[in-house]
Amino acid sequence: MHFDLADLRIFVHVAEARSLTAGASRAHLSTAAVSGRIKTLEQQLDSRLFYRSAQGVELTPAGERLLRHARLILRQVERVKSDFSAYADGASGHLRIFANTTAVIEFMPEVLAEFLATRPGVTVDLQERMTSDIIRGVLDGTADMGILGIMVGMEVPPRLRSLPFSRDRLVLATPWEHPLATREAVTFEDALDFPHVGLHEGSTLFHFLQVKALELGLPLPVRIQVFGFESACRMIEAGVGVGIIPESCALRYQASMKLQVRHLGDAWAYRERTLLIRDEGVLPGCAQELLDTILSGEMGPLGAPPASLS
Structure with a gap:
């Protein structure tokens, strides 16, 4: 047995008004249309719902029950609509975001702290993933959105939409007294002659640098691996090795640590920080709000290119 919600609303209008004409007026339909819908409903239920007379209509016992x-x-339908309207307008909801190491460690904590402060009904699951996993997760719907660095020549699958929101690049950080610190031009291959301070095994940046080293036919000479760019910079400052890190965090830690920072001459060092979403479908309200907030540049330095190195 199939019930049409529109037919039930019409039935309620007629029952409460005790008139087909008045019920039709409430439903914004013609009297003939309403009469036809009531007859269809009676046929579906195999029950007479109204007694009809010149004075109007009166419910039968079956009509009273219906x-x-x-x-x-x-009433339940209205409750469902009310519950989900909060999700639609971004007041409530749950977001799953797959992001690269830089996003997870460097800027998303501040972005999400500010975003969530005014949205107590929103929860977020932020997971650090490899670039390939970020793309796959957004493609198959495991993640609502992805955040990654798009390198020169990198292509995004056609079913995804990439939305750049700021620029960054990878640089070489060295101890204050280091042979590479005096050079005007430095490449990643030059840096492979020295021990490296790297991030943990599961980080996207560590994996990316391993691949680039292999492309040169050289191993990545990792001396120590740490969690987070601040720990990496402290190790570099102490002379443990050199490290490849995003320029934005290199400049921040250089202000309080004795580090030398040099641009890399490699084309892949330049990156577009990019939001990744599915090309089809509609984002949850809270996800769309976060996306709009990041793209608008309201989070301050995210929307601007990094400052030049001295």
Whole structure:
């Protein structure tokens, strides 16, 4: 048995008005249309719902029973709409975001702290993933959005939409007294002659640098691996090795640590910080709000290119 919600609403209008004409007016339909819908409903239920007379209509026992059910059903539908309207307008909801190391460690904590402060009904699952996993997760719907660095020549699958929101690049950080610190031009290959301070095994940046070293036919000479760019910079400052890190965090830690920072001459060192979403479908309200907030540049330095190195 199939119930049409529109038919139930029409039935309730007629029952409460005790008139087909008045019920039709409430439903913004013609009297003939309403009469036809009531007859269809009676046929589906195999029950007479109204006694008709010149004075109007009166509910039959079957009609009385249906009116109780119809009111409960329509009330529940309104509750469902009310509950989900909060999700639609971004006031509530749950987001799953797959992001690269830089996003997870460097700027998303501040972005999310500010975003969530005014949205107590929103929860977020932020997971650090490899670039390939970020793309796959957004493609198959495991993640609502992805955040990664798009390198020169990197292509995004056609079913995804990439939305750049700021620029960054990878640089070489060295101890204050280091042979590479005096050079005007430095490449990643030059840096492979020295021990490296790297991030943990599961980080996207560590994996990316391993691949680039292999492309040169050289190993990545890792001396120590740490969690986070601040720990990496402290190790570099102490003379443990050199490190490849994003320029934005290199400049920040250089202000309080004795580090030398040099641009890399490699084309892949330049990156577009990019939001990745599915090309089809609609984002949850809270996800769309976060996306709009990041793209608008309201989070301050995210929207601007990094400052030049001295």
